[in-house]
Amino acid sequence: MELLRFATAGSVDDGKSTLIGRLLYDTKSIFEDQLESIERTSRDRGDEQTNLALLTDGLRAEREQGITIDVAYRYFATPKRKFIIADTPGHIQYTRNMVTGASTANLALILVDARNGLVEQSRRHAFIASLLRVPHLVLCVNKMDLVDYDEDVFNRIKNEFRQFATKLDIGDLSFIPVSALHGDNIVHRSEDMPWYDGTSLLHHLEEVHIASDRNLIDARFPVQYVIRPQAQTNHDLHDYRGYAGMVAGGVFKPGDDVVVLPSGLQSRIAAIDTAGGPVDEAFAPMSVTMRLTDDVDVSRGDMICRPHNQPRVTQDIDAMLCWLSEQPLSVRGMYAIKHTTRNARTQVRGLDYRIDVNTLHRDESADSLSLNEIGRVTLRTTQPLFVDEYRRNRTSGSFLLIDESTGATVAAGMIL
Amino acid sequence: MTVPTSTYELTHLQSLESESIHIIREVAAEFERPVLLFSGGKDSVIMLHLAAKAFWPARIPFPVMHVDTGHNFPEVLEFRDRAVEQLGVRLVVASVPDSIASGRVRERPDGIRNPLQTVTLLDAIQEHGFDAVFGGARRDEEKARAKERVFSFRDEFGQWDPKNQRPELWSLYNGRHHKGEHIRVFPLSNWTELDVWQYLAQEQIELPSIYFAHQREVFRRDNMWYAISEFTQPREGEEVATLTVRYRTVGDIPVTGAVESTAASYDEVIAETAATRMTERGATRGDDRLSEAAMEDRKREGYF
Numbered sequence: 001m002e003l004l005r006f007a008t009a010g011s012v013d014d015g016k017s018t019l020i021g022r023l024l025y026d027t028k029s030i031f032e033d034q035l036e037s038i039e040r041t042s043r044d045r046g047d048e049q050t051n052l053a054l055l056t057d058g059l060r061a062e063r064e065q066g067i068t069i070d071v072a073y074r075y076f077a078t079p080k081r082k083f084i085i086a087d088t089p090g091h092i093q094y095t096r097n098m099v100t101g102a103s104t105a106n107l108a109l110i111l112v113d114a115r116n117g118l119v120e121q122s123r124r125h126a127f128i129a130s131l132l133r134v135p136h137l138v139l140c141v142n143k144m145d146l147v148d149y150d151e152d153v154f155n156r157i158k159n160e161f162r163q164f165a166t167k168l169d170i171g172d173l174s175f176i177p178v179s180a181l182h183g184d185n186i187v188h189r190s191e192d193m194p195w196y197d198g199t200s201l202l203h204h205l206e207e208v209h210i211a212s213d214r215n216l217i218d219a220r221f222p223v224q225y226v227i228r229p230q231a232q233t234n235h236d237l238h239d240y241r242g243y244a245g246m247v248a249g250g251v252f253k254p255g256d257d258v259v260v261l262p263s264g265l266q267s268r269i270a271a272i273d274t275a276g277g278p279v280d281e282a283f284a285p286m287s288v289t290m291r292l293t294d295d296v297d298v299s300r301g302d303m304i305c306r307p308h309n310q311p312r313v314t315q316d317i318d319a320m321l322c323w324l325s326e327q328p329l330s331v332r333g334m335y336a337i338k339h340t341t342r343n344a345r346t347q348v349r350g351l352d353y354r355i356d357v358n359t360l361h362r363d364e365s366a367d368s369l370s371l372n373e374i375g376r377v378t379l380r381t382t383q384p385l386f387v388d389e390y391r392r393n394r395t396s397g398s399f400l401l402i403d404e405s406t407g408a409t410v411a412a413g414m415i416l
Numbered sequence: 417m418t419v420p421t422s423t424y425e426l427t428h429l430q431s432l433e434s435e436s437i438h439i440i441r442e443v444a445a446e447f448e449r450p451v452l453l454f455s456g457g458k459d460s461v462i463m464l465h466l467a468a469k470a471f472w473p474a475r476i477p478f479p480v481m482h483v484d485t486g487h488n489f490p491e492v493l494e495f496r497d498r499a500v501e502q503l504g505v506r507l508v509v510a511s512v513p514d515s516i517a518s519g520r521v522r523e524r525p526d527g528i529r530n531p532l533q534t535v536t537l538l539d540a541i542q543e544h545g546f547d548a549v550f551g552g553a554r555r556d557e558e559k560a561r562a563k564e565r566v567f568s569f570r571d572e573f574g575q576w577d578p579k580n581q582r583p584e585l586w587s588l589y590n591g592r593h594h595k596g597e598h599i600r601v602f603p604l605s606n607w608t609e610l611d612v613w614q615y616l617a618q619e620q621i622e623l624p625s626i627y628f629a630h631q632r633e634v635f636r637r638d639n640m641w642y643a644i645s646e647f648t649q650p651r652e653g654e655e656v657a658t659l660t661v662r663y664r665t666v667g668d669i670p671v672t673g674a675v676e677s678t679a680a681s682y683d684e685v686i687a688e689t690a691a692t693r694m695t696e697r698g699a700t701r702g703d704d705r706l707s708e709a710a711m712e713d714r715k716r717e718g719y720f
Contacts, residue, residue, distance in 0.1 A: 002425060002427070002428060003427075003428040003431045003432070031694050032693040032694055032698075033694050033695055033698030034695060037698075059579070059712060061579060070578070070581065071563075072562050072563060073562055073605075073606070075555070075556045075608045077428075077610070082428040082608075082611070084606055096583055097583070099583075099585070100583045100584060103585040104586060211424060211425045214424070216424055224438070225441045225445045227471060227473070228474065229474040230474070230475070240474075244471075245441075246434065246437075246438045273473075274469070274472075275468065275469035275470075275472035276469075283424050285426075285431065285438075286430075286434055287433075287434040287438050287441070287470070300445050338590065339588075341442075341445070395586065398588065402590055407590070407592030409582040409584075409585075409590045412585045
């Protein structure tokens, strides 16, 4: 069974909680004690209907204020797939949460209210999904029951979104007309929309092809940890020296010629070990331990790759930055940078522009980024990093900036 | 991990295993004094198994710690000692009875020691100078835990601030902290109860026997079956019975309920887990019933 991670974006008004509640309920993923608990709370609060949002709003403050503050993770499974939902709040002040949820998602689900059509928020969500290179995007036109299941309404929204999407970089785009409240096209095909010849949302989530979304071409292995058993316990392991890590791209096989960065030393893969035995090949996101035929010096933060396909080794980085902190970006300021298994420091040399997440307008006069703002920056790092374009590899193309005094994660970066 | 097929697909259990191993290695690489919380409960058993895999063929490079309430199932204690010995890891026991004896905490009138564990845990973290503490909590267990990060910052008092958590993106984990602060690490964040059982079966991992159906003398309190033991006796009027039960979670005896079940093997437990209509904590944990936000409140103070 495969694992699919998807992020949902949209506000309570769009019926996002109802939609998630419906998916969980119809796949029998809500438990009786959970349902009883939210029924009781809904009653106590005087809500007319059981408020399914209470399922995901787990913090006291969220329940008290009736808003979603933070990403909540929900889990469900069908006989075909296991799903992890990153449920993210939709309002602009929570952009950073959507960025967080989207960073690991295979698919983004954006909700639109059929009565209102595309609004500023829908465009922002689509932009963020494309910026974070979520490979699949589904636009759910919800509340179709309130527009008499009208095909024209659906087509109008679909065409408008398609037009907007040409400005973005979206790999796979699907449109599904639904009514989360009544369950139309959520788990089962709707009888009220015979004109719709696509699949239900759940069927789409079960069938969408995600295996080829990973980069299987550019072999990248950031060394995470060096495994050297203590010889006194087992003499056979005296010379064992394994490089543990998670494959970030491409396919590695025993016998492959490899080069280690930054030293540039060449060697060959002797074996790829796991605790369950050696494997014939390793690809992302497998955690394995690699042994090389030569006794070369390799340590955490190094990168193993193929001689004829190497990442860029550089101290100068152009990147899109999403600012995550209340403390604004200080141009020329120093930050810690975390990229794959490598830690360094970096100065933000310049801010090229700030992008308006609603209109996509670029403001070149901007001199800072505040919480939830996105812009293009140039960085100079204290040590070389081994980078790929984020569009080619979400692992070797991404980084975090960390405030050196507070330790807070202040920005998420995507390398251009 | 079995050899993947040439379609380059991983099963959900392979993906989860790989993610957890990545997290465990990251901690070993970036922290000075990590420790893994090990109670003998199924989640901590899996965590220890994954740690062993992460560093194979070397030993696990950090100790394990049991925060012992003194109210243990003997089967679990025996299992704990055997597991630790097999893997050759060092066991640190942080004892709630010791905390009571030294006056750090006071026994509650109801005799429940789960909430007292927080003080014992934080004292032990401080005493040993642990900077990263692995816990087996899962996000599917409970709504406050659903909001938890994989790397979760704790201040010098061990407190969790759920409204001020570090964003966590991709597979990049920020473990920065000052001396005296620490990071709780949850490598099983994305596992569900069903995943846990499927993985235990796949890997043929041994568990304490009380996870499988057995006969036990129990009494009925607050709609749950509790074991009759040296720590827990029925009060007058409470129904007493000998039933075939098993445990879905393992904790402090006075707050851990048993469920009626005849599931005696992994496959039978998996079938039961797949069909159950109650969450494991809802079905078996008296301590979560204190209030809507019982877990959030305990977590804020430094609980697991």
